[in-house]
Amino acid sequence: AQSVTQLDSQVPVFEEAPVELRCNYSSSVSVYLFWYVQYPNQGLQLLLKYLSGSTLVKGINGFEAEFNKSQTSFHLRKPSVHISDTAEYFCAVTLWNTGFQKLVFGTGTRLLVSP
Amino acid sequence: EPEVTQTPSHQVTQMGQEVILRCVPISNHLYFYWYRQILGQKVEFLVSFYNNEISEKSEIFDDQFSVERPDGSNFTLKIRSTKLEDSAMYFCASSGGGGGDQPQHFGDGTRLSIL
Incomplete structure (x- = not known):
């Protein structure tokens, strides 16, 4: 079964x-990969996506992620965080065998930025 | 920027009652989705909808659930006889295409509380 693992809850x-x-x-089939951010009391906002091509993708708010097929990873990075980046971050995939429609989410990582 | 809007933001309902959650997707989008997030858990796919019919549904989406596009702008999720375990945040999403290259845009959600 396909799954997404976010090891760090916080x-x-x-x-x-x-x-x-x-x-x-x-996943045993081709995937598209996404990172979404959820600010308190708000919906999910797309940060970035990987469909194909360059394995380093840049998103909004200075975030970037790198797709590593051999390690089946898609880690999200930011070189310098702000207080306003405090939020819940969700990694998600869509799968070739479901027409890339259904998003499968990880459990989320809460990023806490302090002064 | 166009956005997905959901009403109400919070719905409180007695167990066994019917509830309808409403969504207005982005106007030129053709694919529509419902997801739910039980408190403290991951976001889970419920159903996808295209061309006035369900294209995929999860095992959560049983006979108690139904979706409808009653007019050209609204997309609704109905739960016929609510149970305590239906308490969750429900997110509507829409996308311009179903192939995954056009990402899903989410609303701010409806928090459903079953008493």
């Missing part, structure tokens, strides 16, 4: 420090 970090949020997936 990542505390100081402002202006770099951060990496880890995501691994398990």
Whole structure:
């Protein structure tokens, strides 16, 4: 069965420090990969996506992620975080055998940025 | 930027009652989705809808659930006889294409509380 694993449920970090949020997936078919962010009391906002091509993708708010097929990973990074980056971050995949329609989410990582 | 809107933001209902959650997808989008997030758990796919019919549904989406596009703008999720375990945040999403290259855009959600 296909799955998405976010090992870190919570990542505390100081402002202006770099951060990496880890995501691994398990799938026997082709996938598209996404990172979404959820601010308190809001919906899910797309940060970035990987469909094909360059394995390093850049998103909004200074975030980037790298697709590593051999390690089945899609880790999210930011070189310098702000207080306003405090939110829940979800990694998700869509699968070739479901027409790339159904999003399968990880359990989320809460990023806590402190001064 | 166009957005997906959901009403109400919070719905409180007695167990056994019917509830209808409403969504207005982005106007030129053709694919529509419902997801739910039980408190503290991951976001789960419920159903996808295209061309006035369900294209995929999860095992959660049993006979108590139904979806409808009653007019050209609204997309609704109905739960016929609510149970305590239906308490969750329900997210509507829409996309311009179904192939995954056009990402899903989410609303802010409806928090459903079953008493």
